[in-house]
Amino acid sequence: MKIPGKMAKEVLRHSLKPPATLNYPYVKPEMPDNFRGKIVFDPVRCIGCRMCVKDCPALAIEIAAVGDKKFEARFYLDRCIYCAQCVDxxxxxxLLNTKEYELAxxxxxxxxxxxxxxxxxxxxDPAP
Amino acid sequence: MSRVTIPLGPQHPALKEPANFSITVAGEKILSTSSRLGYNHRGMEKACEERTYIQDMYLLERICGICSHSHSTAFVQTVEEIAGLDVPRRALYIRTLIGELERIHSHLLWLGVAGHEIGFDTLLMYSWRDREVVMDLLALLCGNRVNYGINTIGGVRRDITAEQIAGALRDMDILEERTRYYIDIATSEPSFIARLAGVGYISREDAVRLQAVGPTGRGSNVAIDIRATDPYAAYGEVDFKVITDSHCDVYGRAVVRLLELMESYRIVRQVLKEMPDGPVTVKAPRKIPAGEAVSRVEAPRGEDVHYVKGNGSDKPERVRVRASTMANIQAVNKMMENNNLADVPIIIAAIDPCFSCTDRCVRVIGGKREDLGWRDLRRHGISWYRKHWGIDFGELNRKLHSLRGER
Structure with missing residues (x-):
């Protein structure tokens, strides 16, 4: 008869190893370069074409004209699904991705x- | 012995999502089961008609958190077929790569869930720890751990660099070594075999008759795999075996998934090695011409079918999705027969169910078949709730609008 408990050896071996989890929030994971985090907006570059507004699946962006060829963006980050289609x-x-992920x-x-x-x-506004 | 009918669900600790099973038992033995879906209908197909093709891609990707790439691949394939786009080969290879990485993470997740359902939580802990390797790899390649967002109409959104390929190959070595260990556990641990062997039996004939797909069908020796029978993306150019097993029970499905992992590593290695050079995307028009197309994709849970009908505008006229659980749910009722009531959680978990992916509204409202627009559906819903439950949504709506802000 075969004896159960084949994983016991593995479990005992790991009891001497450090935990596999990170000690968050004291240790924070490093995000990869193309991580899709919080979006930032550069008003100087915006030409007001509103392609981002048209393509946003979550209706999370508004672009308003505030002067001659000057635009400002309003983001609803509670609606944003972080697909970064607006960046594309x-x-x-x-519009640019950042690595910021602590958004609660x-x-x-x-x-x-x-x-x-x-x-x-x-x-x-509001200041981060 | 007298018969008792026990309702399981919609809310039950063994079910991760709402579904209802009416189980008729005599003592502990299950005589018959009927399942009922529809608790998690999200109106996604209708919502697709209100959005552009690009927005639909992200909406349909979120049908399922596990096989999200399969859904978005199926959708973009149909749209590309309607628009007559010639997708670059490199993009097809990247789609194949992400599809296989998704299968690896889904099968490792299933192994953990199965371990949990049979009280083998050690397996859950270790297989989920190893799953982190592939999750982090997906984040590295696509930008996020779930809902990868790699597909776009006409190709993929992100290219893969040489360092990423080297990193992926290293991760494959780690995962392959760990999977060999799990295969060893699954084939030699007596408690694992004793718990799963003979549970949820469905013969090959029944699996074919009830149209089981994916690992559920392959676990009953039905060699059905869309990657091999109707190759899409780059699957026609890579070499892999369709894994089948003749146990026809939950153990067979577990073996199929574990051995499929080894095939997935082989596919990933081939794809990374033979990745052609070139662009990853072609320019897609915003307005897709009128036409219709169907596309099939082998999701980790089985065949996933998408149908899209375009009308020449930038929004589709009709989108229809058949997720793999819809095909497998009939087989569950058959599998339950002659098992013990305590086997129900693992039998349901063995098809790797995803009930919210499956829920589609098919009921015809009113006597005759008619097309209801958004406005009519909304009006019907409001009056139905007022009439049957005395709920007035006007006040709730106003509260919701004030919570959302000015929109």
Missing amino acids: SCPKDA QIDRQNHRITFHAHADGVVV
């Missing part, structure tokens, strides 16, 4: 981010 659709690379918020309003075009660079 943008002809001028005004207590207040839903904090997920609504507006990138204002400003004389001295980009002003993000």
Whole structure:
């Protein structure tokens, strides 16, 4: 008769090894380069073609004209599904992926981010 | 002995998703079972008609969290067929590669779930730890661990670099070594064999008659595999075996999945080695011409069928999806016969069910067949709930709108 417990050896061997899990949040995993995280917007590059708005599956982007050839973007990150189709659709690379993945918020309003075009660079509201 | 009918589900600890099984038992023995689906209908096919082809791709990818690449591949293949696009070979190879990596992660996940359902949680812990290797590899290649988003109409969205190929080959070595160990466990651990052998028996004839697909059919010696019988992507150019097993029970399905993992490593290695050079995408038109097409893809759970009808605009006229669980659910009722009630969780888990992928609305509302638009469906739903349950959605809707903001 065969004796059960064939995995016991493996289990005992691993009891001497460090855990396979990461000690999150003290140790954070490094994301790969093409990770699809939080999207950032560059108002200087935007030409207002609204291809990102048309292609977004989650209706999470609004682009508004705020002056002569000046645009600002409003993101609904609570709706965003992080597919990064907007990054692919943008002809001028005004939208970019970041590696940021810790996106949980207590207040839903904090997920609504507006990138204002400003004389001295980009002003993000609410500030990260 | 008197007969008792026991309802299992829609909410039950053994089921990861809602489905209902009415099980008639005499003592502990199951006499007959009837299953009922429809608790998780998400209206995806109708929603596709309201979205553009590009938006549909992401929506349909989210039909299933496990076989998401299979669904998006099936959809883009139909759209490419309607539009007459010639997809670059490199893109087809990358699709094949991601499809196989998806199969590896799905089969390792199933092995863990099966271990959990039979009380062998050690197997769950170790197989899921090893699954992390392929999940991280998918994140490296596609940008995310689930819902890879690699497909686009006319090719793939991301190219693969030489370093990524080297990394993938290294990961394949690790996974192959671990899979050999699991095959050894599955074929020699007496408690594993004793628990699964003879459970959920379905003969080859019944599996063919009830149209079981994927590992469920192959576990009953039905050599049906869309990758071999109707090759898509680059499967026509790679060499692999269709794994079948003649046990016809849950043990046979476990063996099929484990041996398929070894075939998947072989396919991945071939694809990485023979990856042709060239572009990964062709420019796709936004407006797809009128026409219709059907495409079949071998998802990890079995055959996945997509039908798309285009009308010349940028939105499809009709999208129809048949996920693999829909084909396998009939076989489950047959498998349950003459088993013990305690075997129900593992028999259901053995087809690797995905009930929310399966739920499609097919009921004809009203006496005659008619086309209902979004507005009519909405009106029908609101009046139905008001009439039958006294629920007024007007107030709830207003609350929802204020929660969502101005839109």
